Amino acid sequence: MTLDDVARRAGVSTATVSRVLNDAPSVRPATRSRVLKAVTDLNYLPNEHARTLAGGRSRVLGLLVSNIENPFFLDIYHALEDAARTLAHEVVVASTGYVPEHLASSIQHMRARRLAGIAVIVSEIDADLAGQLVHSGMPTVFYDAPRLDRMPPNIAADYRTGMHRCVEYLRGLGHRRLAFVGHHTSLYPLNARQAHFVEIVAKARPALEYRIETSDDSPEGGRLATRALLASGFRPTAIVCVNDFMAIGVVRELLDQGLGVPRDVSVTGFDNIGLSSYTSPRLTTLDIPRARIGTTMCDLLVPEAPGHTGRPTDIVITPELIVRESTGVARS
Amino acid sequence: MTLDDVARRAGVSTATVSRVLNDAPSVRPATRSRVLKAVTDLNYLPNEHARTLAGGRSRVLGLLVSNIENPFFLDIYHALEDAARTLAHEVVVASTGYVPEHLASSIQHMRARRLAGIAVIVSEIDADLAGQLVHSGMPTVFYDAPRLDRMPPNIAADYRTGMHRCVEYLRGLGHRRLAFVGHHTSLYPLNARQAHFVEIVAKARPALEYRIETSDDSPEGGRLATRALLASGFRPTAIVCVNDFMAIGVVRELLDQGLGVPRDVSVTGFDNIGLSSYTSPRLTTLDIPRARIGTTMCDLLVPEAPGHTGRPTDIVITPELIVRESTGVARS
DNA sequence: CCACAGGATGTAAGGGCTTACAATCGGCCT
DNA sequence: AGGCCGATTGTAAGCCCTTACATCCTGTGG
Incomplete structure (x- = not known):
């Protein structure tokens, strides 16, 4: 036909x-x-292929994320897809799994497919790849990308302020021995959240003791990091996690070792994923408006979008602290 | 260029x-x-479009699932993608959210894109749509689809046996008052798992009391269903959930109402998603080998796959009961 | 040194659609 | 009725690749 x-x-x-x-x-x-x-x-x-070949444009958006299993990314994907659907666009995702090779090959595929635009949320992207993307001519929008000279619109979260709120809150509860559980990110020298944690904790007075442990971005990763942490002999009264997804495993391991949360150890997450209010105890966390991120990306990418301005606006999001049950006063 | x-x-x-x-x-x-x-x-x-237009074949597989937020589907997606990657294929997912219109439009898109094959895991598909898919000429494989006359390969789970194991286990623990928490599925008259639950429970002797409650396929759905259940005055000693994803919310609500799990109420899930061993208490559940399903789908779809037979083999998977902490003897 | 079999290339015809430009059409005016 | 104009529709030139078929080499055997 x-x-x-x-x-x-x-x-x-x-x-x-x-x-x-x-x-x-x-x-x-x-x-x-x-x-x-x-x-x-x-x-x-x-035939879509004939169509975009002849027309020179496709109605497909690409979304590049680090780890689609993490609900954080999934939520952004959903928001983006919903927004795209109202504009008769589709979106295809690619999850890199923090593997730079996968990132590179996914970018190739998306370029080869002449997508209408591409949204990038991968902490492991480097200036080189980001530049390549920008110069490929495809509309691109980044979330939390390393800054380049000539940059396309960027959506950024003010992780510094977010982390500051978190640490101050814990200090206020009397915590003086903190740990940070992060995930491996290949290229970005230090995960931004982790970097700010270190910066803030290091300059706190009276001085705070702290320790960092990293693993995979998953509950199992959180569990392993916690296990390593405790095995090292360091006894934090609070553990700050790079995200809720890992925090789930952190709590699990703590409980398994007979430690009460927050009785013996307080735990904080990051992102405020849906699951964070279904765990026991519910997680104290920092909210990131994921739906807004997804919608904004669509606006920035698609010219027909209602919120499309054309100008490469930079948008900054400030995480809000949500206090729930996983944190409490430090055990003396 | x-x-x-x-x-x-x-x-x-x-x-x-x-x-x-x-x-x-x-x-x-x-x-x-x-x-x-x-x-x-x-x-x-x-240019991929020119390539597949001229070549007549694409190297992209489509995966159609009901709810990508449910880790069950996500895991299958991952397995399929990994398998596809080794064969230099890509996979694009579409999540219908149990909405028949989305299903239909996703199928259109996939057909328009002349995909190399399509894997379908949507409980809400009807014979009509399934037939349309089969007759479109694209290689297709279903997981748990309604049976058609002329069917392509189908991968099925023996939910009857699985559910039987679950119910027998609970009966053995002394439970006589059961509830089933399921999710809304639009077309398939009754969710297969739910149907088997009813069938098995109804013919049990001595007779069992039971009640059904459904909601969305999400933790929140599980919570709402449980709330409705308890509000109705029915006091189950055990709740069988259609899947782990909802079970998470069921447990949460139970705890919030001051009921101990499994002290006052036992809870079982289904799927054995990774998260099910990170909750407190850990979920007793029925394991479905999701990775195997994904890999098999790839084998069935891609001719170059190592496991490709050509014959439309039907494959049956039997769920294994995994006993963890969310179940215990019935409170007398 | 010549004919030949292959291997290595080039030629050109599509594949299914969009779109600039040309050709028609109908209706209105005077 | 003749002429003019905008609304419709048709014509055909691509879009960028793959591939059947034709052509041109090269080395080989005789």
Whole structure:
């Protein structure tokens, strides 16, 4: 079934069929309906490849994330997809799993596919790849990317302020021995959240003791990091986690070692994923408005979007501290 | 940058460039490297649309799931993607959210994109849509689809046996008042797991009391269903959940209402998602080998796959009961 | 030294669609 | 009725690749 078949059946030219399929103006209603009938009669479905090849544009957005298993990314994906759907766009995701090679190859695929735009949320991206993306000509938007000279719109979270709120809150509860559980990120020298934790904790007075442990971005990673931490003999009264996903495993391991949360050890997460209020105890965390991030990305990428400004606006999000049950006063 | 540019730069014809790009045999090594050099010099990337249009085949698999937020589907996606990657294939997912309209439109998109094959795991699919898919000519594989006359390979789980094991286990612990928490599925008359629960419980002797409550496929859905259940005055000593994802919310609500798990109420899940051993208490559940499902789907779909037989083999998986901490003897 | 078999390339015809530009059409005016 | 104009529709040139088929080498055997 091709355009020609439809044209023949409707007794018009392929141009006309194409016009009604793309609802272009100036097609007489009678003609339009005749074509539409032929289309349904033949159960015709345009070939997307031919379409974008000829038209030069696709209606597909790409989303590049580090770890789709982490609900944080999944939520952004959802928001982006919903926003895209209202604009008749699709979105394809690629999860790099923090592996630079996967990142590079995913970028290749997306470029080869001439996507309408691409949203990038991978902490492991370096200036090189980011630059390559920007210069490829595709509309691009980054979330928390390393800053380049000539940058496209960037959505950033003020992790410094967020982390500051978290640490201050814990200090206020009397915690003086902290640990940070992070995840391995390949290229970005230090995970931004981790870097700010170190910076803030290091300059706190009276001085705070602290320790860092990293593992995979998963509950199991959180558990392993915690196990290593405790095995080292360091006894934090509070553990700050790079995100909720890992915090789930941190809490699990603590409980398994007979430590009460927050009785013996307080735990904080980051992101405020849905799951964080279903754990026992519920997680104290820092909220990041993921839906807003996804929607904004769509606005920035798609010209037809209602919120599209055209200007490469930078947007900054400040995490809010959400206190729940996993934190309490430090055990003396 | 097009094939022509590369050809011109390398001083060969486009046919030759195409040959080296698809590593066809019979290209002199010297020529090959000359072309390769031109490719990297020009930073050339073949246009996928032109490629599949001309070649008539794409190397992209489609995966259609009900709810990508549920780790059950996510795990299958991962397995499928890994398997596909080794065969130089990509996979794009579409999540229907149990909305039939989304299902239909996703199928359209996938057909329009002339995918290399499509894997379907949506409980809400009906014979009509399934048939349409099968007749579209694309290789298709279903997981737990309603049976059709002329069916493509189907992977099925023996939910009857699984549910039987679960109910027998609970009966053995003395439970006589059970509840089932399921999720809304639009078309499949009754969710298969739910149907088997009812069937098994109804014919148990001595008779069992039971009640069904459904909501969304999410922790929040589990919580709401449980709230409704308890509000109705029915006091189950055990709650069987359609899946782990919802069970998380069920446990949460129980705890919030001051009920101990499993002290006052036992809870079972289904799927054995990773998260199920990170909750407190850890969930007793029925394991479904998700990785195997994903891998098998790839084998069935891609001719080059190592496990590809060609024959439309039907595969049946039997869920294994995994006893953990969320179940115990019934409170007398 | 010549004819030949292959191997290595080039030629060109699509693949299914969009779209600039040309050709028609109908209706209005005077 | 003749002429003019905008609304419709058709024509055909691509978009960028793959591939069947034709052509041109090369080395080999005789």
